[in-house]
């Protein structure tokens with residue numbers, strides 16, 4: 001079973017500052033995940049520049065497998081020196097996770113990573129070293145499904161200082177809160193929301209320092225299989241449908257003709273869920289531009305093709321996660337929801353030209369491919385593992 | 392009971408399936424035909440044309456438009472309902 005790291009992050013600027021001196025950089029590929037939180041010295045523009053550079057350099061170098069020494073060396077020689085402090089400096093914490101399992105952590109003068117397993121704080125054994133006169137901690141450990149991890153900047157540790165907490169919220173107390181939230185089985189988004197809300201509350205809504213956090217959760221990868229378009233050769237119809245039915249995870253069919261073909265192959269009834277115009281109350285004005293969905297036993301979503309794909313592509317351009325989608329139940333939003341909630345997506349794309357679609361005939365290539373390409377690009381940009389198969 | 396199937400496939404949808412269906416519904420109400428006719432939607436009927444495809448019983452009509460829907464209903468659908 002493939003494991004993935006689900007993540008969410010949020011940075012809060014010091015009250016009165018427009019720019020945040022903390023930078024979060026999360027880059028992942030289908031097999032590895034890298035998150036960096038960098039905290040620039042001071043606040044405002046200077047801190048922002050320092051942390052942005054640090055986060056990007058660290059993220060890029062660690063992704064390529066560079067050693068800590070090299071990364072810190074590069075940072076020291078790249079960062080502009082502060083005139084006042086004669087110091088070019090931003091702290092950072094970096095976590096790299098390969099295949100959702102093997103974690104490697106580097107902490108450069110930053111609060112340690114919080115790891116919670118089975119609702120209990122997991123002690124992480126770290127090696128401590130001094131590089132360029134700075135304390136660096138390094139650790140390696142294995143992750144399991146259900147593990148939660150949190151990286152915070154020191155603005156979190158200081159939250160509530162002199163008010164609710166004499167010395168601030170503090171790492172230990174933050175860890176206890178994470179344990180409690182982990183007990184509710186929340187996802188990474190809910191966890192970051194809980195962290196941010198609490199931090200802001202402790203600061204009375206006005207953070208005394210830049211405060212940022214990255215929340216992560218390890219979970220099994222979610223799969224989806226999509227069939228769109230009938231195969232170029234009719235003899236392949238049954239094969240295409242079998243591939244879909246044997247595919248992993250949620251199943252969707254995009255295309256009216258494809259849906260009818262699947263119904264024929266499966267010997268099941270295809271029911272278009274079309275509501276008479278007069279009975280479409282409650283839903284407000286019907287969404288412009290997306291036709292209805294249909295029901296086919298064994299398939300989670302059946303939609304018409306070209307219009308739905310076009311609208312879905314449009315939604316995916318903007319929405320980063322399912323949370324950014326409108327609360328609609330039209331075909332395109334439902335399809336976008338399936339695609340965004342999956343980590344592994346397999347597309348079975350039929351090559352048949354639609355003789356009714358003039359554009360297909362002229363271009364010698366189905367119109368739908370244009371949208372598919374766009375959708376694939378946007379899904380890959382979100383670090384999903386997308387595989388395509390043309391039939 | 393007669394079934395009217397309005398195609399809501401891509402081509403017909405953009406050519407106004409919903410408008411055609413609305414007109415049919417209005418006429419069914421005006422002419423009090425609701426217990427004699429069933430109105431449903433379907434995906435592409437393989438009869439895409441410059442208008443909306445409509446199947447009445449076993450027969451497919453192509454090229455119905457929102458503008459011609461009322462006349463089509465009165466000329467083609469009504470006689471079939473009365474004959475049934």
Ligand code: FES
Nearest residue numbers: 398400403436439
């Ligand atoms: S879309 Fe209506 S007949 Fe093809």
